[in-house]
Amino acid sequence: MLAMSARTAIQLAALLVLCAVLMLLGLSIGSTGFSPWTDNDPTLRQILWDIRAPRSLGAWLAGALLALAGAVAQGLFRNPLADPYLLGCSAGASLGVAALNFLVGLSPPATALALRIGMTGAAFAGAVFAVVLSLILARGVEQSLRLLLAGVVVGVVLGSGAALLTLMNPDILRAMQAFMLGSTGYVGWSAVQVMAMAMVLCLLVSLGCSRALDALTLGEDTARSLGQRLTLIRLLLIGALSLATGAAVAQCGLIAFVGLVAPHLVRSWGPTTHGALLLLSPLTGGALLLAADIGARWVIAPQELPVGIITALLGGSYLLWLMHRRKSSLGGAR
Template sequence: MSVTVFEQQRLAKLWIMILMALAAAGVLVGAGVGSTGFENVFNARHDPVAWQIVWDIRLPRTLGAWLAGALLGLSGALAQGLFRNPLADPYLLGSASGASLGVAVALALFGVSPLATHWLIRLGLTGAAFIGAAGAVLLTLLLARGVQHTLRLLLAGVIVGVVLGALSSLTMLLVPEVLQAMQAFLLGSTGYVGWSATFLMAGIWAVCMLLSWSLSRVLDGLTLGEATAASLGLRLAPLRATLIAVLALAIGTAVAQTGLIAFVGLAAPHLVRSLVKTTHNRLILLSSLMGAVLLMAADLLARWLIAPMELPVGVLTAVLGGGYLLWLMHAQNRSNSTVWKR
């Protein structure tokens, strides 16, 4: 048994190195993928325009995609651990609908309303999305009356998501001028990520990773059941509330910078579990790195497939992620039917 645990730990370390190597390779490729091709990379030293394209557009976008994916992968691992459900999505607490409503309201006020005061304009769409996502999570906690009951928390998240989604649709119906701008947010894009957003996501990711790693023992205890976790001396209510706060912070930051990008947070922990069996302290890191590589690869494909035009990265992740989950369900059904026949 100890040999198996040692082998799994060594395998986890190996995958950490592989994912970091893939990230480094993705950054190099991302510096050359665009409407003007790889020649900008080779001409960057001598051409100021090429240097500006590589340094100010491609590099922050590529690193921003990696960081947004890292935040989504981390959030997915936290959500699935907290709810003890491998199909739990990090958007379950209503953060996606809250962010959409925040952006829709901000766009409506910026464009046509006299209520667009100076402080609201300074808040910007990024701040509106973050406040909407955080507000949705707080509303979910309020309706669920805390974090003690997982089922009540899930139901409250579904209700909040439906209601806020309906309010977002109503806002777009009443102010049709925001439809085009909202479309870019709802489809997800890394095209507007600059160095400031990259540094912000890097700082938030470091904080969330440190807190998640320090609280990973709580998630390990929850896998044994709440009663067993409580018998181990874990103070579940405050620790779970802290993890939900970390989840909300990571999701709110990623959504605010890149819009709604589906399936990365759901698929990344699944991929990690199919590769290695480990405790949550390594699972969270591996899921974060896997999500980062997935979103970076999707962003590179979105830029390359129909260049010089590009696909919305959220559409690409939805297609690829949905296809992967369908394949996973099919594989599990086949394995279950084989066991049943035996």
């Protein structure tokens, strides 16, 4: 069991209340704006159960998965700017979706194969392929810097491949644009089940490695001297990072900044161990993405904004504010 301080317990309770409030808002806001649900309208009950409920819960789960992956990546690479897409997951998923759309209409067998795989399967397979390729190029997980560079190279190469397929078949441009901007509009109960299972598994693995992440903050030599099996720990954490990112991207597309900003927000509330960070970051990321999804539905209703645009605006604004605050504090220190 993880020891939990009083401050962490209060933060956890506050985040749970915030998530519950946002979930109620998500159930009350649809394409026509704010429409509270009642038990007297069977049509509204069907909309609530079949559309709003899985979408709201799926948005929360996707944000939680990305935030958990971001917290793991930042701890594993000891870099506060690390994000879930560090090992090329986003480029691999884009390539998978582009390849799937490119195959459709190419020939009857190719079309049948593409329909059998589906966009979700193609995105997840592409993300896993990118991570495996990064591990092969880095020759394992022993050297974090080499793995980091391999992920950057794989991301650039696979991203170029996705762009090339898109240029070769401009008809897939709209589908690719929707995937690149991110959307929770097509999330159903099957997607919720997949993300929930991935969340439970990744959270258990990450929490089991939280003490190793604490030791890594003191340096690799110190972590080894404390008895941490770093090779095994890195493999487990990279597996959890890849599964969390792949599951979220496969269901909702590429959603920017949630995985980067959520751990930063948690750290801004005060010093914390990785055990607490790995609990609080998913709740924060889930609340961020669910709030962005509610805004995407409400701002220009009955039309809808891609949720990735809102997360990019919010995340970019937060990072700019953080940079300005640190610059001001450094100027004041002088």
